Amino acid sequence: MSDARPQKRSLTLHGHRTSVSLEGPFWRAFLQIAAEQGKTINGLAAEIDDARLGSSGLATAIRLFVLAELENKLARHKPQ
Numbered sequence: 001m002s003d004a005r006p007q008k009r010s011l012t013l014h015g016h017r018t019s020v021s022l023e024g025p026f027w028r029a030f031l032q033i034a035a036e037q038g039k040t041i042n043g044l045a046a047e048i049d050d051a052r053l054g055s056s057g058l059a060t061a062i063r064l065f066v067l068a069e070l071e072n073k074l075a076r077h078k079p080q
Helices: 024-037 041-051 058-076
Strands: 007-013 016-022
Touching: 007 024, 007 041, 016 024, 016 058, 024 041, 024 058, 041 058
Parallel strands: none
Antiparallel strands: 007 016
């Protein structure tokens, strides 16, 4: 399963370059969420970076954001 290996990509947050390593499914979901929200991945990553608490890294914060978005979608489409 080659998708399971983290893929490193460069992002620019508030004018500063950084790199983030995420597994392929997380990158795809993150890109899709950004597109659905009409945001760039750099812009959305900056928002996530600004909102993260504690000492968790940016990659962890993005994974948790993606998971929360997918959970919200599932909850909205859950049969009553």
